[in-house]
Amino acid sequence: MSPTEYMAPTTPSRQWKHKDLLSIRTLEPWEIDLIHDTASAFKEINSRAIKKVPALRGKTVVNLFVEPSTRTRASFELAANRLSADVISLESSSSSFKKGETLKDTGLNLQALNADFMVMRHSCAGAAQFLAERLRTGIINAGDGAHEHPSQALLDTFTIRERLGRDLKGLKIAICGDIMFSRVARSNIWALLKLGADVTLVGPSTLVPPVFKKLGVNISHKLEDILPEAHVIMLLRIQHERQRQALFPSLGEYVSLFGLTAARFRKCRPDVVIMHPGPINRGVEIDSELADGVNSVILEQVTNGMAVRMAILYLLSGGQPLHVAPGAPLAPHITSPAS
Amino acid sequence: MMKLAPRDPSLVSTYDRKLGTRSWALTGGRVIDPANRRDEIGEVYVRDGKIVAEIPVNESVEVIDCSGLIVCPGLIDLHVHLREPGQGSKETVATGTRAAAAGGFSTIVAMPNTKPVADGPNTIAWLRQRIAETAIVNVYTTGCISQNMAGEALAPIGSLKQAGVVAITDDGKCIQNNELMRRALEYAQMFDLPLLDHCQDYALSEGGVMNEGYWSTVLGLQGWPAIAEEVIVGRNALLAELTGGTVHCQHLSSAGSVRLVREAMQRGVKISAEVMPHHLALTDESIAGYDTNFKMNPPLRTKRDIAALLEGVADGTIEILGSDHAPHATYEKEVEFSEAPFGILGLETELSLFVKTLIEPGVISWAKMIEKLTINPAKLLRLDKGTLSPGADADITLIDPAREWVVDKEKFQSKSRNTPFHGWELKGKAVATVVAGEFVFSC
Numbered sequence: 218m219s220p221t222e223y224m225a226p227t228t229p230s231r232q233w234k235h236k237d238l239l240s241i242r243t244l245e246p247w248e249i250d251l252i253h254d255t256a257s258a259f260k261e262i263n264s265r266a267i268k269k270v271p272a273l274r275g276k277t278v279v280n281l282f283v284e285p286s287t288r289t290r291a292s293f294e295l296a297a298n299r300l301s302a303d304v305i306s307l308e309s310s311s312s313s314f315k316k317g318e319t320l321k322d323t324g325l326n327l328q329a330l331n332a333d334f335m336v337m338r339h340s341c342a343g344a345a346q347f348l349a350e351r352l353r354t355g356i357i358n359a360g361d362g363a364h365e366h367p368s369q370a371l372l373d374t375f376t377i378r379e380r381l382g383r384d385l386k387g388l389k390i391a392i393c394g395d396i397m398f399s400r401v402a403r404s405n406i407w408a409l410l411k412l413g414a415d416v417t418l419v420g421p422s423t424l425v426p427p428v429f430k431k432l433g434v435n436i437s438h439k440l441e442d443i444l445p446e447a448h449v450i451m452l453l454r455i456q457h458e459r460q461r462q463a464l465f466p467s468l469g470e471y472v473s474l475f476g477l478t479a480a481r482f483r484k485c486r487p488d489v490v491i492m493h494p495g496p497i498n499r500g501v502e503i504d505s506e507l508a509d510g511v512n513s514v515i516l517e518q519v520t521n522g523m524a525v526r527m528a529i530l531y532l533l534s535g536g537q538p539l540h541v542a543p544g545a546p547l548a549p550h551i552t553s554p555a556s
Numbered sequence: 557m558m559k560l561a562p563r564d565p566s567l568v569s570t571y572d573r574k575l576g577t578r579s580w581a582l583t584g585g586r587v588i589d590p591a592n593r594r595d596e597i598g599e600v601y602v603r604d605g606k607i608v609a610e611i612p613v614n615e616s617v618e619v620i621d622c623s624g625l626i627v628c629p630g631l632i633d634l635h636v637h638l639r640e641p642g643q644g645s646k647e648t649v650a651t652g653t654r655a656a657a658a659g660g661f662s663t664i665v666a667m668p669n670t671k672p673v674a675d676g677p678n679t680i681a682w683l684r685q686r687i688a689e690t691a692i693v694n695v696y697t698t699g700c701i702s703q704n705m706a707g708e709a710l711a712p713i714g715s716l717k718q719a720g721v722v723a724i725t726d727d728g729k730c731i732q733n734n735e736l737m738r739r740a741l742e743y744a745q746m747f748d749l750p751l752l753d754h755c756q757d758y759a760l761s762e763g764g765v766m767n768e769g770y771w772s773t774v775l776g777l778q779g780w781p782a783i784a785e786e787v788i789v790g791r792n793a794l795l796a797e798l799t800g801g802t803v804h805c806q807h808l809s810s811a812g813s814v815r816l817v818r819e820a821m822q823r824g825v826k827i828s829a830e831v832m833p834h835h836l837a838l839t840d841e842s843i844a845g846y847d848t849n850f851k852m853n854p855p856l857r858t859k860r861d862i863a864a865l866l867e868g869v870a871d872g873t874i875e876i877l878g879s880d881h882a883p884h885a886t887y888e889k890e891v892e893f894s895e896a897p898f899g900i901l902g903l904e905t906e907l908s909l910f911v912k913t914l915i916e917p918g919v920i921s922w923a924k925m926i927e928k929l930t931i932n933p934a935k936l937l938r939l940d941k942g943t944l945s946p947g948a949d950a951d952i953t954l955i956d957p958a959r960e961w962v963v964d965k966e967k968f969q970s971k972s973r974n975t976p977f978h979g980w981e982l983k984g985k986a987v988a989t990v991v992a993g994e995f996v997f998s999c
């Protein structure tokens with residue numbers, strides 16, 4: 218059964234047209250909307266007792282994680298499983314990488330096994346595009362170096378929409394942390410700008426260099442300044458390994474300047490949305506109680522992540538747009554096989 | 557068969573097929589010989605592989621009509637990677653010199669970052685034998701500044717000189733230790749050897765794969781900032797001034813470097829600089845598709861840098877043009893951008909790209925450009941080359957300034973294909989290359 222047979226095509230809506238999902242920068246705003254709308258429908262399915270639909274039955278999804286990952290991999294694996302795809306996951310510890318096989322050869326071999334999609338995490342920026350240009354297989358970028366992490370930005374913007382019940386136009390959104398090396402920051406910058414938000418990057422001047430202004434965002438090196446107005450604060454994981462030691466002196470100093478503490482939280486709007494892509498460092502980027510507080514949507518991000526990834530796989534496989542009428546139950550026409 | 561070069565101890569190979577007493581005349585062309593301030597429609601005479609002022613009247617002369625062509629001294633590229641010994645899958649002396657001939661270059665200078673590196677007389681001797689056996693243009697050798705090109709201890713520079721090198725360089729690497737650099741400049745003066753430096757501060761460029769700026773930010777690639785080059789250019793100027801040594805800054809890429817070289821030259825420091833076509837023709841925006849054929853070291857920079865480089869070429873700050881011909885096998889380049897080796901092919905597109913970037917926009921004249929491709933590099937390296945003076949070796953390049961062509965990497969003489977210029981429509985091309993009176997290329 219093809220997806221179109223059991224999911225009724227709806228009112229004319231523009232169709233997803235890319236073989237791959239490599240970056241947010243190259244997407245149109247309506248394409249982000251399309252993924253969000255489709256994710257809404259899948260989120261409803263995820264809340265049912267029986268969570269599986271046959272949309273990708275007979276398709277093969279390979280999770281190619283050349284850089285280790287736990288939550289993104291688990292999220293994509295579950296998403297593909299719930300769409301009834303056959304899923305295999307390869308990790309960086311797999312033998313082919315250790316034996317020095319090139320990325321191109323790894324990709325060609327997986328394609329020769331008739332993989333329909335590869336979900337790819339890699340430490341090198343551009344690695345997903347590299348494979349996408351050389352394979353027929355659809356490539357989903359699950360993070361490439363410091364370049365992009367499109368599904369994270371899609372789930373983050375989906376979560377903001379859902380929590381605030383409105384579009385993002387004019388919302389003031391702060392992204393705080395290690396911007397320079399963050400693919401999450403880059404994908405979110407593009408997504409938020411395309412959806413009309415007003416974005417401010419916050420962090421030490423070494424991790425938030427002036428060049429980012431050219432992307433169309435504001436820059437601040439004082440967290441207090443942006444707190445009273447921010448509708449959303451996205452915190453990024455901060456690390457202090459060797460690569461960062463010339464960039465800021467210590468985690469302690471970082472916390473004193475940029476940690477979202479209870480004292481700083483009191484300066485925020487009461488309805489501020491606090492986000493974090495995880496894994497969080499409790500007591501570093503954010504005070505522990507705030508991470509668990511009512512303003513935090515950190516776990517909703519995780520839940521929404523799977524729906525968004527189901528939507529990505531569904532649309533890339535040629536699935537028709539799923540229409541969700543405002544106010545109506547989400548995607549009533551989607552019937553899971555067991556219901 | 558090995559042939560030792562008899563005339564010039566530093567000349568590794570002269571293409572000297574048996575010439576007999578054949579004489580010929582190139583007539584009707586625009587003769588541009590910057591060393592002799594000659595730029596006129598006129599004749600060039602060749603006899604027994606040498607340029608001569610005239611041919612005796614009773615001797616038969618073959619006349620070659622060069623109407624519409626530029627007749628100039630054989631072009632010199634002082635910055636070429638021939639990859640031998642050790643990396644013959646990328647390029648060989650045979651293929652690299654054929655690429656040179658096809659690009660109009662009758663003389664090239666081989667960089668020493670081979671495998672093993674050319675840091676001693678044995679490697680130079682091996683390479684000179686290889687050149688004698690397989691080269692079709694003149695090839696001069698260079699030796700390392702430091703042992704193993706490790707930047708820690710001086711290489712045997714005196715022995716390298718005796719083995720025939722024309723310069724010392726750790727090209728591809730840069731000596732970070734300022735004390736060692738100072739002593740190298742002092743020591744090399746005993747042998748009248750210029751020092752060619754690849755200017756790159758490692759701490760400032762660690763992990764860098766492209767210019768630091770808007771595009772590195774968007775693409776998430778580690779930046780290699782212009783300041784990492786400029787800091788070393790500044791250091792070199794200071795050390796050259798202190799020691800009185802000659803330092804030549806290779807492949808300038810940034811506006812700040814041009815300014816530093818200009819200021820040092822004005823103070824009378826023995827400093828010079830070269831620029832490559834890709835740094836004039838392309839910016840870092842080219843990397844937006846992560847194509848590794850746009851990855852080289854130093855990296856492509858910005859329009860502002862190009863403007864400053866052009867100004868430097870125009871006002872004489874940049875005296876020399878080169879290619880940094882850096883062949884890599886396709887499989888080596890076809891990897892993740894940050895994993896790919898630095899470098900692109902140069903020899904077969906170099907002249908036409910300089911025409912496009914320097915002649916067509918009116919930055920400099922043909923005579924000035926040819927000067928920077930002939931007598932200027934010859935002077936820096938003390939080569940008896942780069943002129944059409946009577947008595948000189950008959951190394952001649954014929955250029956058709958109107959010839960239009962499309963770059964097709966599959967037709968390259970080079971063993972490699974790593975060019976970002978495939979498919980470019982260019983105008984102005986070498987149509988013949990003559991080495992010691994013999995045509996080694998014509999089209």
